Amino acid sequence: MKKGFFPIVFYSLVVVLNLSALTQKKISPKDLDPRYRKWLEEEVVCIISPKERDVFLQLETDQQREKFIEAFWKVRNPNPSVPENEFKTEYYRRIQYANQHIGREGPTPGWRKDKGRIYIILGEPRPPAGRGVKASGPGADTQKE
Numbered sequence: 001m002k003k004g005f006f007p008i009v010f011y012s013l014v015v016v017l018n019l020s021a022l023t024q025k026k027i028s029p030k031d032l033d034p035r036y037r038k039w040l041e042e043e044v045v046c047i048i049s050p051k052e053r054d055v056f057l058q059l060e061t062d063q064q065r066e067k068f069i070e071a072f073w074k075v076r077n078p079n080p081s082v083p084e085n086e087f088k089t090e091y092y093r094r095i096q097y098a099n100q101h102i103g104r105e106g107p108t109p110g111w112r113k114d115k116g117r118i119y120i121i122l123g124e125p126r127p128p129a130g131r132g133v134k135a136s137g138p139g140a141d142t143q144k145e
Contacts, residue, residue: 047091
């Protein structure tokens, strides 16, 4: 399938659900089944857009929620031709890492802390540019290593 197919499907789903949701009321996350509440408030809280969240809260059935979650991950899949969604796998790995390494100094899980959220969204920190790189150009021979 073409790479642009999944975003079209996802946003078509969002539009259709949005149009049908004009007459529907948005429910509170507290009214969701615990697994969907956890998905919304703990698992994808760092990456779900406000619009996606609103649409999810307007869904009426678990079947609609399952289809939404499937489409949510499909649209973020960097390589749809491979069965495993690399983005999803890496995202959950980062949550686990944040909880194990950032959240261990207190009762708050690592994904809830600013440092944990930054790690989840951006990934491993990179060394600053310029360290260990030999300078070149005019005046380079006067610089210390």
